[in-house]
Amino acid sequence: MSSGTRAEGGAAAANQQPAAAGGIATPVTSCRSCAGPAPRLFLSLGSTPIANRLVRADALDATDPSFPLEVGFCESCALVQLTHELPASEIFDEDYPYFSSFSDMLVRHSEKHVIDLIASRDLGPDSLVVEVASNDGYLLKAFVERGIPVLGIEPTPGPAAAAREAGVPTREEFFGADLARQLVAEGLKADVIIANNVMAHVPDLNSFVEGFSILLKDDGLVDVENPGVGALLAHTEFDTVYHEHFCYFSTIAVEALMRRNGLAVVGVQEFADLHGGTLRWSMGHAGTAEPAESVAAQLGAERESGLDTFDRYASFGDAVRTVQEELIELLRGLRAQGKTVAAYGAAAKGATLLNSSGITTDLIDFVVDRNTHKQGRYIPGARLPILDPAVLLERQPDYLLLLAWNVKKEIIAQQGEYAARGGRFIVPVPRPVVL
Numbered sequence: 001m002s003s004g005t006r007a008e009g010g011a012a013a014a015n016q017q018p019a020a021a022g023g024i025a026t027p028v029t030s031c032r033s034c035a036g037p038a039p040r041l042f043l044s045l046g047s048t049p050i051a052n053r054l055v056r057a058d059a060l061d062a063t064d065p066s067f068p069l070e071v072g073f074c075e076s077c078a079l080v081q082l083t084h085e086l087p088a089s090e091i092f093d094e095d096y097p098y099f100s101s102f103s104d105m106l107v108r109h110s111e112k113h114v115i116d117l118i119a120s121r122d123l124g125p126d127s128l129v130v131e132v133a134s135n136d137g138y139l140l141k142a143f144v145e146r147g148i149p150v151l152g153i154e155p156t157p158g159p160a161a162a163a164r165e166a167g168v169p170t171r172e173e174f175f176g177a178d179l180a181r182q183l184v185a186e187g188l189k190a191d192v193i194i195a196n197n198v199m200a201h202v203p204d205l206n207s208f209v210e211g212f213s214i215l216l217k218d219d220g221l222v223d224v225e226n227p228g229v230g231a232l233l234a235h236t237e238f239d240t241v242y243h244e245h246f247c248y249f250s251t252i253a254v255e256a257l258m259r260r261n262g263l264a265v266v267g268v269q270e271f272a273d274l275h276g277g278t279l280r281w282s283m284g285h286a287g288t289a290e291p292a293e294s295v296a297a298q299l300g301a302e303r304e305s306g307l308d309t310f311d312r313y314a315s316f317g318d319a320v321r322t323v324q325e326e327l328i329e330l331l332r333g334l335r336a337q338g339k340t341v342a343a344y345g346a347a348a349k350g351a352t353l354l355n356s357s358g359i360t361t362d363l364i365d366f367v368v369d370r371n372t373h374k375q376g377r378y379i380p381g382a383r384l385p386i387l388d389p390a391v392l393l394e395r396q397p398d399y400l401l402l403l404a405w406n407v408k409k410e411i412i413a414q415q416g417e418y419a420a421r422g423g424r425f426i427v428p429v430p431r432p433v434v435l
Helices: 104-121 142-146 156-167 177-185 205-215 231-232 251-260 293-304 315-337 346-357 391-395 405-416 416-420
Strands: 015-016 040-051 064-073 080-082 127-132 150-153 190-195 216-227 264-271 277-284 341-344 399-402 424-427
Touching: 040 315, 040 346, 064 346, 104 142, 104 190, 104 405, 127 142, 127 205, 142 150, 150 156, 177 205, 177 405, 190 205, 190 264, 205 216, 205 391, 251 264, 251 277, 251 293, 264 293, 315 346, 391 416, 399 405, 405 416, 405 424, 416 424
Parallel strands: 015 064, 127 150, 127 190, 190 216, 341 399, 399 424
Antiparallel strands: 040 064, 064 080, 216 277, 264 277
16 A cells, blocks of 8 residues: 655754644544544655644744644545544634635635525525534625625634624534534524535534534525545645545545435535635435436546545555655755745645645745735744735745645736746646746
8 A cells, every 4th residue: 555755855844743642633443424444544644733723923942743644545435534633622723814705716706606596595585594614704795795694603713703793693613413403492494504615624524414404494405515535636636635624525425424414415516626626515305306417427427436446545645755756856956046936825735735745944935825814923844934925026036836726826816926027836736837
């Protein structure tokens, strides 16, 4: 069995220390979906810090605890998942820095989703739309602006506060079956439940999906979006692996999870340019609607490509190692030529790419990010300073590594002046290329 290993490329480990034995990283002994045998390991990215635990300037003398970052495959239900688990409280703390509104592309995508749902579900002032992991209200406020009642459920304090300031009613809690029962007891039932880019973050999948079933009206609809594991494999998107993402979904695995909890997949849509390849699964109560042709088509395509067999995953570690080595070689070559290199996007995927590859300040000078909540802090492990994008025109680095490659079109469009002055972009996956 092949597994990816950390490429040699810097001194990132100097700012990390492995978690002590018996620490908060717990080995996964059974599948978190079907409770079958422990997932079979196919990718190891070493021991890395928590990707979104950005380092404050006054904490640079401390080391960053790191934890095993490994991925396995459930041979019973085909769910791809981490082999070690960190408590949600360690990941989604009061400093959690992700705010969806800073991505123009995501806001546009979400607004179209809202408009489509209003039309297809005939939503109005007597409806209720619930979003799980509603973040800063980026999506729900589009419903609010159209007079449709909403409820956001968001466990992280900063984004939840921003949502309330934007006029989006928000409960600051984790979602699951218990909260769903509480909401029903308060007289709430949802016409539509939306859960975008959150199901991968959930350790207790069955409670989470059972919560959908409890809260959803008899004729209601659940829409769930997450990057698909097929795209992860096809495009070598190993940097989307981090401790915050407990699972990586195929439609095969989603269908089994939903069926176990009284729901049925009734539609599947693919958005190839969103987050490296996103799938939207639509669900209703089992027996209430006939599945669209898209469901059988997607399931057939996934089985044809082997997403339900371990063999499809077995060589992924070798592909990852090749990407890491090629990126290290490219960056070292640029340094040898006297070129300067910065990075764009203090995203969690960037932390994984840097730390699993051993890239630190010896190869990259700094990172820029539009998110003001991240500026002034440092990437954990790699310890690259996070600055305002305006710095790019002040310092004009020769190359810009796109850590947030999933929004590369948006970044390149924003940085037209940087490019006009001779700046060039490096896209790291599926293979490092210079634009």
